[in-house]
Amino acid sequence: MGITVHPLSDVLGAEIKGVDLSNILDDVTVRDIHDAWMEHLVLLIRGQSIDDRQLVEFSSRFGSLDGAPIGSERGGKVSTDEHNEITVISNVIEDGQPIGGLGNLESDWHTDMSSYDEPPAASVLYSLEIPPTGGDTSFCNMYRAYETLPREVQAKLQDLKAIHDATLTSTGGLRHGFEAVKDVTQTPGARHPILRTHPETERTALFLGRRTNAYVPGLSVEESEALLDMLWENSTKAENTWTHTWQVGDLIMWDNRCAMHRRDPFDNAARRIMHRTQITGDQPFYKPPEVTPTAA
Ligand code: SIN
Secondary structure: OOOEEEEOOOOOOEEEEOOOOOOOOOHHHHHHHHHHHHHHOEEEEOOOOOOHHHHHHHHHHHOOEOOOOOOOOOOOOOEOOOOOOOEEEEOOEEOOEEOOEEOOOOEEEEOOOOOOOOOOOEEEEEEEEOOOOOOOEEEEEHHHHHHOOOHHHHHHHOOOEEEOOOOEOOOOOEOOOOOOOOOHHHOOOOEEEOEEEOOOOOOEEEOOOOOOOOEOOOOOHHHHHHHHHHHHHHHHOHHHEEEEOOOOOOEEEEEOOOEEEEEOOOOOOOOOEEEEEEEOOOOOOOOOOOOOOOOO
């Protein structure tokens, strides 16, 4: 019996049924999941009961895995002891120390680690403990964010890059080793093309990363702010987003090359523990789509 694919919205997202991730998946199942992922950008697989080894095993069927990022706001590494590839996202404090990153605060719209020259292609997030309310995660479709722009704006973006801030976490905390940005033209972080060709689907997406401290080199700060505000508003408007309310045992995998995400805050008296892996990516690039000649 193969998997079945159930779209979750008109925007993006599909639930995959008929799969138990505690088993090693055969190649056909992995290919079918991959194909559904490329079509729907974000996949949900519910009701799983897996350990870190199985999470790493499943994630690595889709590419090599990054180590957990260093340089969180507390300056530490947020991986588990046994698996360097697992990043712990949690508000839980044990023995006076946070067991993971991001706490209970709102995490603003972003693409994971987009300040890297080669940001991760994708992320896989598995829920171990969730609060009774809050902590929902939303996603937006960056293909549609591009496709719904006026033609003249699309054309203008072809030659532009943006700086992706390296100083702040997605909850706004200053990363260890960085100083607060005073002048956005000097923001530390990678410069990526604003239009991004997806290396697998070859579709064009907007690639914005994160809003705070972003800057478009070559424009005045005022022009850059106005352009970025317009692009962010278009990308994250309600009709371009889908929100997931977590249950324990949910696994979500998203494609960072064509989707951004954000998380709602939640009550810090409740516990939320998620384990995340990141699939290694490559340097973002833009290749204009080939124009098919029309018949004379
Ligand atoms: C993340 O930004 O990777 C975390 C999302 C979440 O905690 O739901």
